[in-house]
Amino acid sequence: MVLGMINGLEIVSLIDVSIDIIKLISELHDAIKSFEGLPKAFQHVNEQLPLVLDTLTRAKERVPQLEATTRVFVKEKLQQCEKKASELLEIFKYLKETQGNSIMNVYKRVVKTIGKRGRVEDLMKDILSSVKELSENQVFQLAGQVDKLQNALDTLAQVIPSLADSEMESMNGGTNPEQFGDNNVQNWSVGDGDAWNVTGVVNRGQNFNQSNHYGNMINTTVAKDPWAWLLDNLSFKDWLKPGFWKKVFWLFGEPGFGKSALCVHAIEASEKLFRDRSSRSDPAAFYFYDYGEEPENDTTVYLNLADSLFRQKYAFGDQVSDKIFAFAGSRATGPLLKEFIKAIIEELQVAYIFLDGLDEVLHDSLRANRALQTLNFCLSLTEQKEFDVKVWCSSQDRVKIRTAIEKYNAGFWLHLTGEENAPDIEILVRTSAEQMQKDGPDGMKLRHLHEVMHTIKGNFLWASLAVDSIVQAGPNYLYTSFY
Template identity: 25%
Template sequence: MATTISFNGINSGFQTGVMNGNVGNITFVQSETVNQACLRDLRITDPNDDKKRITETNGGLIKDSYCWILDNEEFKQWQNNQRSNRLLWIRGDPGKGKTMLLCGIIDELTRLHGSAANISFFFCQATDVRINNATSVLRGLIYLLVDKNPSLLSHVRARYDKAGKALFEDINAWSALSTTLMNILKDPSLNSAYLIIDALDECTYDLRLLLDLVSQESSAHPQVKWIVSSRIWPEIIERLDIVTQVAPISLELNDASVSGSVNKYIRYKVNALAKVKKYKDDTRETIYRYLLSNSQGTFLWVALVCQNLDLTLPRHAIRKLEVFPPGLDDLYGRMMDQVRRSDDAEVCKQILAIMSTVYRPITLSELTSLVEVPNNDFDDHEALSEIIAVCGSFLTLREDIVTFIHQSAKDFLLREALNEILPRGIGAEHHMIFSRSLEVMFKTLRRDIFNIKFPGFPAKDVRSPSPNPLAAAGYSCVYWVDHLQGSERDETYELSLNERGIVDKFLQQKYLHWLEALSILGSVSNGIRAIQRLLLLIQEQAESQSLMGRAQDASRFIRIWDSATGQSVSTLEGHSEEVTSVSWSSDGSRLASASYDETVRIWDAATGQSVSILKGHSQWVTSVSWSQDGTRLASASYDETVRIWDTATGQNISTLEGHSNWVNSISWSHDGSQLASASNDATVRIWDTATSQRVSNLKRHSDWILSIAWSPDGSRLASGSNDTTIKIWEKATGHSILTLKGHSSRVNSITWSPDGSQIASASWDKTVRIWDVATGQSVSTLEGHSDEINSITWSEDGMQLASASNDKTVRIWDLATGRSVLTLKGHSDGVNSIAWSPDGSQLASASHDKTVRIWDARTGESVSTLEGHSDGVHSIVWSQDGVQLASASDDKTVRIWDLATGQSMPTLLSSYFLQLDKFNFNHLYTSMGMFDIGSIASVTPLSHDSILSPEHYGYGLSHDSSWITYDGVNLLWLPAEYRPKYSSRFAIPATDLAIGCTSGHIIFLALTERSPIIGL
């Protein structure tokens, strides 16, 4: 297989890539330890830093404002193990000080138990997409636990070593991390621990998953105590009330304690103001009494009023008090009036609209790039800071980062001022941010934006120049597609995706520059998801072929990244019962699945969307099969019928009736004119698919028929039965021409050899038999399995056979000798299904242990374990190009796995482009003209005289042969299998390089300049 990828235009540098051959697993060598890499990749945020930021933003943590909780009876019962449940739930309305209360509890627990205490916590924030989801909560909790106890990192490494950073970010991240957390909590070395989660109500995504985990795990580990806080939401009450066996600590029910703490907080804040502003005693007391009588027991209200007084001249302080009505909503309303009266009202509203729409807090530089200011009234951060101050009760600015003062501020704007700040709707605002994001990226992104010149080192070692050229474009680089998608979701806003060809132009001119910027920003994983979403949007809107081609070219990098790591690229959800069978269409664009829910579904393999739901069967559907031309689909059911469907319309073309018991198996003839069906009524029926009439009724078996298969030439049909026999039928006459006897138990799988001369059969008698079709004799009996055999399949060349068994193994047999040449061990439960890859180099197996494994068919080594299903996997099938594998499971889902064989150049490129956040991508631009890797058995250097050692000037190899160098500087990293074993296998005639690889390949690199470093 060969693949060519090119990007034309300004961002060109790498022109084409072609590779013929095979690339195995690619490993990156890094100076840091794997433990360090794992911990860094796990970190979504450091909750310690979040706690420091929160307390500093709120003016510091005042003990008097939280010490009441320490004397609370319910808190003391929880702390002293006097409660049967170890979950403490603190709940209350916005602004009641829940977050600061938890900060105080964390400090007290640390003081009580010392610095070695296992206290892990996380602060959810709805306005920041990075920390507003259940998966991020788990990442934060696990991060603090393993950072404090490095020995616990082994529970993370168990999966991380296989998946890398994708473990924390892919579609299965929640499942993997929840299992990891449970394993950590069970670890005997964890003597005691406190897990604290603030603001459950600000967990915007997968809150129910998080609530279920908290409710289950809080009673499972006696050495672990939990604290959570939230607003009083019905969903949270419903989930947590069932496990909280005593009343939670309600801040409303503890109003006296909270009010007392607020009063102490007021005294502290007013005294601090008086000291700074030099208030007279009567002014200080007037302010104190006003706050005391109007705070309504709300910390946030006090903090907002004091923040405004801090900006007010002392002589105006008393008069200014009058503009602060009691209650948060009234205060926000008054502040909105202030915005309206401001000379910068329109810019203020723009800023509030942007902040209500962005996916995370943004910097002043990023905000500047998104705001449209008439006549360029300001062009520096100081002017923008002054305008943000006008929005002071809504926004806060700390260390150049703009964020909402509190979630309640954003809630107020979207509830009470929506038409003012977003007059054209949220979709228009998303599209505005998308458009301005592209503008700033066009203006900013360029080749070697940090002027690194020497790209051979990890991205983590990159130091930002001053000023940072990416400062304004950082947010846009990560989230531009999210905003494009956000505008598409608003039904009231009509989106033109390729308006003025801007997206096409961006991919043509700035794609490689964007990849480089993402690498520097440590956000390549976000870019991967962005391109996937972009392609879906283009497909949905049927945009221009030019844009489609460009996006597909870009997305090919993403497919290859996923395939290199064996990730599930789609989880097809929709069935309500177990999925029994899957089948690809011949062109690989669609997938069909059958389920116990009595339906068949057709899925778009590219988008993972359900295209059609085929309803009509009245019992479980056991099998599905596409016609060769892909226009029809057949399904077999326990309702004793076979149905044929039009795959374009989803209509039932015909219902084939006649069986008197369950239909177990169906098979199209090669020309699609006939369909065979096997039933528990002990018959095989052959149907004319044009007329829906029965052609033959084959009745010689005495028990259930479990498997049928057409011969390669389509002239005969074989059937395997519960009566222990195999029969071969002549298609033309419908007569049984052979009965193959020898098994002592049911025959549940049969398959023809590629040349049609032999049949293999698998039985529950633990054997496989090979039969000569001409004589009906058993040629060999393959013995070795210790339990029932469920599935068999021939290799493409007919020289080998694979078998899968309930003994948890797969065996590969040499049919010339009848011996088992490989036993594939690794599954922890019975193996249900196996399938050779189209090129015969790999074998896939599906098991009751919930996994699919990919094996190297030559060595028997396990190439990858595909984890993600939550129940047994029963059916697997390769796409015809061998790039993808589909699996069907009892967990009611179908998964599509991208498993490219590595026989195309982009697999090597993905090492450079898409190894998540680890390498600076400037080596995109080393001016490579052509990579051409041929599969050559022996390697001979081009010219022994032209060999250069690393000490020579010009091109060379590093001492460990892992880098191509120029003048001794690392230039282009080489995966392990592309390094020469001996220095004599590296040749450089002028600017051409040839490397004899340990893999048996030769790499030829044609560099178009004598020094590609110059001019970067």
């Protein structure tokens, strides 16, 4: 009984995903339907969306406890439906981004990356066929939908193709990609219905690891410009210089000492350098490991790095090089992503990679193994002669991390202690306290501040907790207990 319920929930989840995608496609069609030159096939496709939505909704309402063999069939059809719907969604999304400019150039490019069945009408036919096969299965009791779905298929068969058959044959026969113009959109297939495109969007409409953004790493209570000492540190300044022979920077220290915040400042410094060099402000390549996050898979970190590095080189609409375009359509495995990262760095010539918190995942053998493999790969890039890669690592001092970094003599090690943190923590505590209470004897304020500083001993985590306690206590308590 329990197993049957689980199977049913799995089917419902698959249906929900396709329903959400179909709804998004409908919304995007409303945004692009007035674009000049949009093939009429798009309108015909949009007209079939309500039927697909209705059929999937009916199927969801009637999900039974399936036998194992039936469940495999149903799951396969729903995955096929989701895959085609996801590819269709990508087309609509990219056309919306064009804002009506050169839409056919972009459309052709996306269709090419999808493959022989990449036209919108072909994708909709495949969606209808999958849904029709589900309806024909007696477990769903949807016989009334079968004729409607067949009529929809017959209608689409009469639609003027959005791209001529001859053009499709030419596109899929290895035609030079440059013939399609400058508006260049690239995807490659990840398998099982996922696709990664080089602008950094997953088919299901999610940005790569949006929660893994360094903007979330700094507590908003921190005073302006703390940790500025890092930017004046001679070792860091040398490491940051393009072409400088020491290419690895390891910042290590105890928990709560502000390593992640310093990593953020290092990233911002590299981004400023990048802006000065190229007049663009794309993000650095980074990954923040987190104890509480979902475990990374074989490609999680590489996808994040590849996405950021690509966007440093290319903006939407840029023509990518033949070497980068050659990756389109390939299955995005770990080894292939490594090759892609090397290829894009070779075009950039100078790249900065930041890895923070590797110690956060050492408790899990699988996550630890993947994290250390990623670290070793990034470190190996620093030895390549074809380009200049700088790697930053911030973590606690752990044997496995130290062992990996020790192999590379061309680097700086900086042990973060309370001595470096003391001025910044004083700024944090003093500013936060003074913002809450301007009055009080200065001598008493200074004396008690020193007592708090002595207790904190260079630990930003403890400092943040102290500030939180001050905030929660309120002004009356400040007079008696803090000041």
